[in-house]
Amino acid sequence: MPGQGRRTAPLPKGWPRIRARILRRDGHVCQWRVATGGICGEPANQVDHKVNAASGVDDHSDANLWALCKWHHDQKTGREASAVAHARPSRARPAEAHPGLLP
Numbered sequence: 001m002p003g004q005g006r007r008t009a010p011l012p013k014g015w016p017r018i019r020a021r022i023l024r025r026d027g028h029v030c031q032w033r034v035a036t037g038g039i040c041g042e043p044a045n046q047v048d049h050k051v052n053a054a055s056g057v058d059d060h061s062d063a064n065l066w067a068l069c070k071w072h073h074d075q076k077t078g079r080e081a082s083a084v085a086h087a088r089p090s091r092a093r094p095a096e097a098h099p100g101l102l103p
């Protein structure tokens with residue numbers, strides 16, 4: 001049977017334990033960096049891969065995992081999905097000089 005269109009790599013064995021450990025390490029606080037500096041700080045109940053398996057990296061080490069709140073996790077997941085969707089080569093059209101601008 002060909003793949004069933006699975007989009008994410010399977011989680012490693014013992015994931016619930018890894019997940020609990022990361023949440024504890026990060027104090028159950030969202031680690032998302034906000035533009036003003038510092039972190040989001042909302043209560044976190046998600047553990048996210050900083051570098052997603054979809055980008056060819058399968059890194060379940062603590063260094064690649066962080067706690068995120070649901071909102072930021074959804075934001076990031078959405079951005080990754082649209083980055084994939086927009087990964088098509090873009091056909092750049094050369095800018096044309098407007099004939100009306102010629103002397």
Ligand SMILES: [Zn+2]
Pocket residue numbers: 030031032040041042068069070071072
């Ligand atoms: Zn957050």
